[in-house]
Amino acid sequence: MNCHQVESPLQGDSRRLHIPHVVRGTDNHGVGAMRCGNCHNGIGNNETSRTPGAGGKRKDLWQLAPLSMLWQGISVGDLCRSLKDPVRNGKRSGEDLIEHMTSEPLVLWGWNPGSGREPVPIPHDEFVKLMRVWVAGGMACPQ
Amino acid sequence: MITLNVNRETHELNLDPKMPLLWAIRDRLNLTGTKFGCGHAMCGACVVHIDGQAARSCSIMVGEAAGKNITTIEGVSGKVAAAVTTAWQRLDVVQCGYCQSGQIMSAITLLTGNKNPTDDDIDAGMEGNICRCGTYVRIRRAIHEAAKALV
Numbered sequence: 001m002n003c004h005q006v007e008s009p010l011q012g013d014s015r016r017l018h019i020p021h022v023v024r025g026t027d028n029h030g031v032g033a034m035r036c037g038n039c040h041n042g043i044g045n046n047e048t049s050r051t052p053g054a055g056g057k058r059k060d061l062w063q064l065a066p067l068s069m070l071w072q073g074i075s076v077g078d079l080c081r082s083l084k085d086p087v088r089n090g091k092r093s094g095e096d097l098i099e100h101m102t103s104e105p106l107v108l109w110g111w112n113p114g115s116g117r118e119p120v121p122i123p124h125d126e127f128v129k130l131m132r133v134w135v136a137g138g139m140a141c142p143q
Numbered sequence: 144m145i146t147l148n149v150n151r152e153t154h155e156l157n158l159d160p161k162m163p164l165l166w167a168i169r170d171r172l173n174l175t176g177t178k179f180g181c182g183h184a185m186c187g188a189c190v191v192h193i194d195g196q197a198a199r200s201c202s203i204m205v206g207e208a209a210g211k212n213i214t215t216i217e218g219v220s221g222k223v224a225a226a227v228t229t230a231w232q233r234l235d236v237v238q239c240g241y242c243q244s245g246q247i248m249s250a251i252t253l254l255t256g257n258k259n260p261t262d263d264d265i266d267a268g269m270e271g272n273i274c275r276c277g278t279y280v281r282i283r284r285a286i287h288e289a290a291k292a293l294v
Contacts, residue, residue, distance in 0.1 A: 033249035
């Protein structure tokens with residue numbers, strides 16, 4: 001949720017406004033001397049500064065999600081519909097979504113968010129199983 | 144061993160890849176112009192350049208910075224850096240000075256990407272550089288003056 005916002009990310013489990021204040025910029029990576037990669041490491045969380053990070057072999061991954069993937073202020077049902085819509089989800093099919101949730105570094109970060117942050121409350125393999133059930137069942141969404 | 148290229152010099156150092164770059168710069172390379180302010184990427188005193196981009200060295204780990212071109216306040220050069228430092232000196236921006244190397248590094252990044260920033264651009268680009276002495280008015284004025292010199 002913290003990175004699927006309109007203009008500025010949220011921070012921490014309390015979802016406060018990001019300190020220092022940063023904005024989207026034209027490429028979702030911030031502006032000037034306040035770009036996401038200026039503080040967030042691709043190689044992982046920095047436990048000294050407590051700055052989260054992820055990316056692995058992909059560079060400059062930490063960013064605000066594209067506006068097509070906005071989750072700010074929408075209902076659970078609308079979020080579900082947004083997630084499965086190939087126009088808004090990066091052209092992903094159900095199987096692509098399963099792969100995304102299985103191996104995407106930014107998704108996996110949710111289970112290793114670094115000190116001071118709570119991980120996703122269910123184990124990752126159970127989460128992927130639930131995704132498979134959802135996709136196999138036709139990706140139904142609540143009203 | 145970690146290879147750090149700092150101010151156009153290459154250093155092979157026996158470092159934990161998770162060490163904050165700031166520690167390596169100050170304690171192993173004795174480049175003390177870059178300051179520790181908060182250690183949490185919130186104050187900007189530690190800003191350096193990595194491959195031409197501003198980076199908060201308290202937050203960037205040496206493993207992340209390995210092999211890249213790192214520039215500290217001691218090593219800045221070029222037209223933009225000259226315009227910024229000249230404006231900073233002419234307008235006597237500095238009060239205690241502790242935050243100012245970070246302020247200058249961020250200002251250089253701002254003006255490198257935007258030769259004529261508006262006040263809103265300055266707010267957005269310099270947002271993360273905190274000054275306890277309150278030199279913000281002089282910083283803003285100096286950035287505008289540096290921009291004029293770059294025309």
